[in-house]
Amino acid sequence: MFPLRDHNPSERTPVITWALIALNAIVFLSYYPSLGGQERLLLAFYDQWALVPAEVARGLEMHTILTSMFLHGGWMHIIGNMLFLYIFGDNLEDQMGHVGYLLFYLAGGVAAALAQMAANPYSSVPMVGASGAIAGVMGGYLLLFPRARVDIAFIIFVIVKIVTVPAWLTLGLWFGLQLVNGAASTGDGGGVAYWAHAGGFIAGVVLTVPVWLRVGGPGFWARTSGHPPHQETRPTGGSVIPRVVRSSTRKEPRDLTSVPRAGRRRTGRRSPWGGSR
Structure with missing residues (x-):
């Protein structure tokens, strides 16, 4: 199960979301194609730039708290993360x-x-x-747009089923799975940082509260019923090509009866639209 798109148009161009996607892609392509097949070299690279909890807990390698956000462990890892960021990030950027x-x-x-x-x-x-950062985006999205429609793809063997569900169901289910998997996991969670996902999601909700209050808080929900404030515009029937009105350059014959006789003075008040009457 993974999202394909949301039905939640934004007003401003999401330049930061696009820049984050581009930066993640550039960083990934700068090291993974050359190191991905060499485990020893890849681990040495991660030791320098990835976050190792035991090291940071001792006050070492503090820069990795930031740099680790832009590293990924494989193609599916980065593609999945960037898909989620692309779907949910633009609307948060629009509001913030x-x-x-x-x-x-x-x-x-x-x-x-x-x-x-x-x-x-x-x-x-x-x-x-x-x-973890994208989980924060998802948490903020849930607070602001709980009833936005999201297209979800379910893959069962070779059958792909696409359904549209509200955001509260999609994101709420995802968050619940992180909690369940995190509680059930031991050690390092089988290579998945479930508690980072859950912590980022909760932080996203909390950090979005000021924005939610600024747009009206409960009043915002009352006005929108949890739906996006900018509804999608659907094309209506008829041609979308504007009708072109052509101006004619052909000269019409002049009406000589309307021309005053030479030497004869026309009288009357001047019209506000020009000419005399």
Whole structure:
């Protein structure tokens, strides 16, 4: 199960969302194609730039709290993360503004890293990925647009079924799975940072509360019923090509009867539209 798109148009161009996607892609392509097949070199690279909870807990390699957000462990890892960011990020940026959204994204990533460290502070396994920050985006989206429609693809063997469900169901189910898997996992969670996802999601909800209050809080929900404030515009019947009115350059014959005789003065008040009457 994974989302394909949402029915929630935004007004402003999501330049920060696009820039984050581009930056993640550039960073990934700068190291993974050359190191992906060489485990020893890849681990050495991660040791330098990925977040290792045991090291950060000792006050070492603090820069990795930030750099780890832009690293990924494989093609499906980055494709899945960027898909979620593309679907849900533009609407948060629309409500928060470009700078506010960027700070929100980074804060969500930091909160996710701290949550994973709190759950397993002695882990020596490198943690990489933007999923914690993107989980924060999903949490903020849930608070602002709980009833926005999201297209979900279910894949059962070779059968693909696409259904449209409200955002509260999609994101709520995803968050619940992180909690269940995190509680059931031992050690490093089988390579998935479930508590980073859950921590980022909760941080996203909390950090979005000021924005939610600014747009009206409960009144915003009452006005929109949880639906997006900017509804999709659907094409109506008829041609969408504007009708072109052509102007004629052909000269019409002049009506000589309307021309005053030479030497004869026309009288009358001047019309406000020009000419005399």
